[in-house]
Amino acid sequence: MTLKLTRRLSLALAASAALAATAPAFASDWKPSKPVEMVIMAGQGGGADRLARLFQSIIQKENLASMPILPVNKGGGSGAEALRYLKDKEGDNHVIMATLNSLYTTPLRTDIGVNIEEFTPIARMALDTFVLWVNADSDIYTLDDYVAAVRASGGQWKMGGTGTGQEDSLVTSMLENEFGLEITYVPFKGGGDVAKNLVGGHIDSTVNNPSEQLGFFTAGKSRPIATFTPTRLAAFPDTPTMTELGHELVYDMQRSFVAPAGMAPEAVAYYTEMFEKLNASEEWQTYTSEKSLAPDFLTGDALGEYFLVEREKHASLLEMSEQGS
Template sequence: MKKLLTTFTACALSLGAATVSFAWEPKKPVEFVIMAGQGGGADKMARLMQTVIEKHDFASKPFVPVNKPGGSGAEALVHMKSKTGDDHTVMVTLNSFYTTPMRQSGLGIDTQTFTPVGRMAEDTFLLWVHSESGITNIDEFVEAAKAKGSDWIMAGTGKGQEDQLLTNFLNQAYGLTMKYVPFKGGGRVAKELAGKHANSTVNNPSEQLGFYEAGDTRAIAAFTPERLELFPDAPTFNELGKDFVYFMQRSVVGAPGMSDEAQAYYSEVFRKVYDSEEWQQYMKKKSLRGEFISGDDLKAYWQREAGVHHTMLKEIGEI
């Protein structure tokens, strides 16, 4: 029986046999770490990347997704660090890539030592409320949130990362005292809002879209420079007189100290994923934006973003 299974697995794996040969190729299945829980935006995206790779035979060995959501990504970062010098571990990352090492200096992680593979997209953020709340614009939102004070629940993912930074921005900009409650994964957060256990969220479109299309939740405003095609009725915060935009990187990084050959190989694989029709479609459908960047450009981008996040974390007293 075991033999049958092994043969079968082997067949499945050999489906991915590469047609193009590279100077370096993975010698075993590649561990594809996801810095977030199952069902969230990062998770769905990682699984899409994995499948695109398999479908088009972009890599000679399969990518095996592993979720490591613990401690706002700390678990994943520590895991990557422990894999220093490994050529078979890559990770899908988001903005906790900057914030978690800053908040937990005890982890001893310097993400600038991680190997840049490619930035696949920048994800956008919107402010969401339940459709039955009667709130249709930011003024009504502020009024309702003010009335409830700290009984107003903002659900988000993790502590001291994207969702909480945005909540903090809203609290400061509009004089609110919303209560931030962390949940595991954006899918769960979306459900909390749809089930009216939370009053608002700052989810990515990909996480909230299902409930938006069903008419359960409504977008109030966007944290982007221009209005999003999918949500033409949600004004940007710039339009509303606040000079504030915020994105989330959707990048792939390799373990620190990865060999140059392996880095080049993975960058090429993910560039192909980026150019694939499936990925382009996904970006369009889920309101993602941004070019593919890799190598030193990505490193420079990280440095810039890390600076921005350092300031934001200082403001809320997290560091």
């Protein structure tokens, strides 16, 4: 009963807020009335997961939200599980979702009845970077070594990554195209699993985000070969960029938050403000520099437009990778 009432109340609030669309005074009025669910579009232990959990803990520690934030992993089917879930949560003011590039790629690849345009953009926190990694026991030190080794394997080279058609597989097909290689792509549940399997010797190379390999890298168990960034990363000053080596391969991963369609504007304002404060926090700023992330804060309509531009870009990337395979 109460559930229905609050639902109606929030609808009424939403309607009145829509009337007074430009009244930011509403922002401070709305507060979550129960714990907020933070859906994560990936499995446990990967880059997206770690980051989402970091956000959650900073929010809790700095008291940026009046209610606890509960992270929930829904990584199945390259994030399709999470996308479907968010679609079903239409009008819910207590769900936000931590996204990655599979926000575009998954609905592009399979028809799961989700149009990301309908989601409410909240905030982009950072752009994550990609690095080519091999096991530290291998004889590969340079990009040339790498290309030669892949060629010599005759199509047996195992590249581990997250789901097919996701970021890692796009970067892999970029490599295949650029160097005319043939690589066997093995999909895993999450970036953490991928990193572990590289160190365990079950796959030959990965394109993990720096944060996913950093632990193994500092322990001397994995080796970066080249980065897919415009400039060198502070954490790996000796690792060249692909561009430096004469190959125009640059790819990044957005780390953003979206909310279900039809979230009340005052709730949107609440979460936007929460992430603004998060963006300004010292922990987050330190983390980005240590983990080679580019903090790049963006909100509202500008973020919505960015999503659409990126979706176009990924549509052509996907086409390229499908032709390649």
